[in-house]
Amino acid sequence: MSILSTLWDPFASFGFMRRALVASVTLGMGAGPVGVMLQLRRMSLIGDAMSHAILPGAAIGFLLAGGLSLTAMGLGGIVAGLGVALLAGLVSRRTQLAEDASFASFYLTSLALGVLIVSARGSNIDLLHVLFGTILGIDAPALYLMGGITTLTIALLSIIWRPLVMECVDPGFMRMTGGQGGLYHMAFLFLVVINLVAGFEALGTLMSVGMMMVPAATARLWTRRLLPMMALSALTGMVAGLIGLLVSYHFRLAAGPSIILTCSVLYVLSLVMSPAGLRAAHS
Amino acid sequence: MVAAPGVHDPAMRGIMGTDRMGRGGAMTHGTIRLEDAAATMGGQPVWQHVSGSFSPGSMTAIAGANGTGKSTLLRVIMGELPLAQGTITRGGLGPRDFGYLPQARIIDRNFPISVTDMVLGGAWRQTGAFGRADRTVRLRAAAALRRVNLEGQAERMISALSAGQFQRLLFARLLMTDAQVIVLDEPFTALDTPTTQDLLALVCEWHAQGRTIIAVLHDIHQIRTCFPDVVLLHAGRATWGRTPDILTPVTLQRAYGGARDPWPETGMQA
Numbered sequence: 434m435s436i437l438s439t440l441w442d443p444f445a446s447f448g449f450m451r452r453a454l455v456a457s458v459t460l461g462m463g464a465g466p467v468g469v470m471l472q473l474r475r476m477s478l479i480g481d482a483m484s485h486a487i488l489p490g491a492a493i494g495f496l497l498a499g500g501l502s503l504t505a506m507g508l509g510g511i512v513a514g515l516g517v518a519l520l521a522g523l524v525s526r527r528t529q530l531a532e533d534a535s536f537a538s539f540y541l542t543s544l545a546l547g548v549l550i551v552s553a554r555g556s557n558i559d560l561l562h563v564l565f566g567t568i569l570g571i572d573a574p575a576l577y578l579m580g581g582i583t584t585l586t587i588a589l590l591s592i593i594w595r596p597l598v599m600e601c602v603d604p605g606f607m608r609m610t611g612g613q614g615g616l617y618h619m620a621f622l623f624l625v626v627i628n629l630v631a632g633f634e635a636l637g638t639l640m641s642v643g644m645m646m647v648p649a650a651t652a653r654l655w656t657r658r659l660l661p662m663m664a665l666s667a668l669t670g671m672v673a674g675l676i677g678l679l680v681s682y683h684f685r686l687a688a689g690p691s692i693i694l695t696c697s698v699l700y701v702l703s704l705v706m707s708p709a710g711l712r713a714a715h716s
Numbered sequence: 717m718v719a720a721p722g723v724h725d726p727a728m729r730g731i732m733g734t735d736r737m738g739r740g741g742a743m744t745h746g747t748i749r750l751e752d753a754a755a756t757m758g759g760q761p762v763w764q765h766v767s768g769s770f771s772p773g774s775m776t777a778i779a780g781a782n783g784t785g786k787s788t789l790l791r792v793i794m795g796e797l798p799l800a801q802g803t804i805t806r807g808g809l810g811p812r813d814f815g816y817l818p819q820a821r822i823i824d825r826n827f828p829i830s831v832t833d834m835v836l837g838g839a840w841r842q843t844g845a846f847g848r849a850d851r852t853v854r855l856r857a858a859a860a861l862r863r864v865n866l867e868g869q870a871e872r873m874i875s876a877l878s879a880g881q882f883q884r885l886l887f888a889r890l891l892m893t894d895a896q897v898i899v900l901d902e903p904f905t906a907l908d909t910p911t912t913q914d915l916l917a918l919v920c921e922w923h924a925q926g927r928t929i930i931a932v933l934h935d936i937h938q939i940r941t942c943f944p945d946v947v948l949l950h951a952g953r954a955t956w957g958r959t960p961d962i963l964t965p966v967t968l969q970r971a972y973g974g975a976r977d978p979w980p981e982t983g984m985q986a
Contacts, residue, residue, distance in 0.1 A: 599840070601827060602827045603822075605823075
């Protein structure tokens with residue numbers, strides 16, 4: 434078997450592999466840049482928390498639709514994610530708890546609630562789908578949703594780029610000179626939520642955030658400029674999608690975890706090899 | 717010292733017009749006035765019964781020990797924090813007329829942004845949130861960097877700058893805002909003498925152009941030599957007036973405690 438056919442055949446032979454490839458490339462493109470911004474804002478854990486927060490919303494969508502309906506679960510996820518983002522922001526403003534502490538409390542609650550709702554009505558298979566996704570079972574409407582969300586993400590990021598960066602570097606200057614810092618912060622959290630919802634169907638609530646955070650951490654090791662960093666993060670996610678699917682096909686491994694683990698391997702390699710990685714820590 | 721302002725340098729003239737005095741018309745325009753004002757933070761009173769005004773073109777230092785509400789006063793002046801009591805009028809000044817220099821320590825200096833992009837942030841009002849920085853704005857940014865001796869650093873990342881260079885960068889951004897009222901929060905903290913003198917010269921230049929300067933400062937000697945007016949915050953009250961009248965050995969001893977007049981007129985800061 435030639436190298437070319439190793440790379441080509443899975444996708445040429447099977448429609449589900451093609452759709453999985455399109456899905457992971459699309460997800461990587463949108464989630465990568467969002468992940469970079471999330472990390473630069475020191476909100477990595479909040480991304481994690483948000484992905485859990487989506488679960489009860491999706492689970493309620495699952496209940497109402499009476500099964501795994503993408504529309505119902507996606508909408509439920511967006512509503513729940515934004516709700517928790519608002520609520521956590523509010524709580525941290527009103528109390529002494531830092532934002533990440535309040536997020537951590539919310540997401541554990543959300544996770545328990547979501548699992549409770551799904552297992553009350555659905556089977557264990559349904560629960561597995563919700564938690565870990567079914568990237569090999571992606572259909573055309575799901576691809577349209579992912580494509581739409583990625584397009585919206587890139588468009589919105591480029592529109593709010595300057596205020597978002599300014600608000601990030603120097604919130605005081607932004608606030609004092611009459612800028613609506615909070616507005617851009619919310620727009621950005623909205624992007625985080627919709628990207629997690631996009632990844633939800635493919636990678637499940639527990640792993641969709643992996644496509645966001647791991648490529649971003651990888652990209653930060655290679656460049657110190659923001660735009661190349663975001664591009665590299667997207668590229669890493671897309672390449673990891675391709676490699677992960679091939680590995681899962683040829684070695685008969687679960688597809689979702691293979692993709693995320695490929696991201697992790699790329700991260701570890703970068704940690705060892707990049708100029709800003711472990712070598713730099715010693716010099 | 718930085719070279720004298722280049723009135724002959726056309727790019728420089730674009731940065732900061734020299735005829736700022738004429739803009740206001742009547743003297744009430746541009747006067748920031750507090751009347752019986754009180755501010756609270758988290759329900760706790762910070763200061764109260766504060767009355768006084770910053771007239772257009774004035775240069776005022778805000779002094780006082782840590783925790784007396786100096787930064788709170790700045791936030792009130794810029795309209796970011798509402799008063800708990802009393803009134804503030806700004807003589808028709810809006811948010812766009814204020815230029816602000818935050819304390820350097822609240823800025824995320826590890827963020828991957830270049831010196832040029834940071835300076836362009838000061839042109840925020842011209843470019844708006846979404847507009848692109850055109851050639852004129854970029855020329856002004858380059859001139860602003862030249863003015864603070866940062867030419868040649870334009871493409872570096874802000875994380876690579878020294879503390880002094882970073883403060884120069886913040887001043888360049890302030891140049892870009894071209895604001896009528898310039899509000900500085902501890903502008904010279906942790907800077908060496910040459911940098912302080914360069915940047916202080918820039919502040920004096922803004923004053924000479926007729927802009928209103930309001931600065932939180934800790935160096936009493938600096939206030940005495942450069943700032944004609946002062947607001948001294950102590951025990952929830954403000955003493956407001958001409959610097960020689962306000963900063964007497966007695967008031968200083970009360971405000972800062974410790975030795976009697978820790979900053980004798982002749983000496984440097986203790």
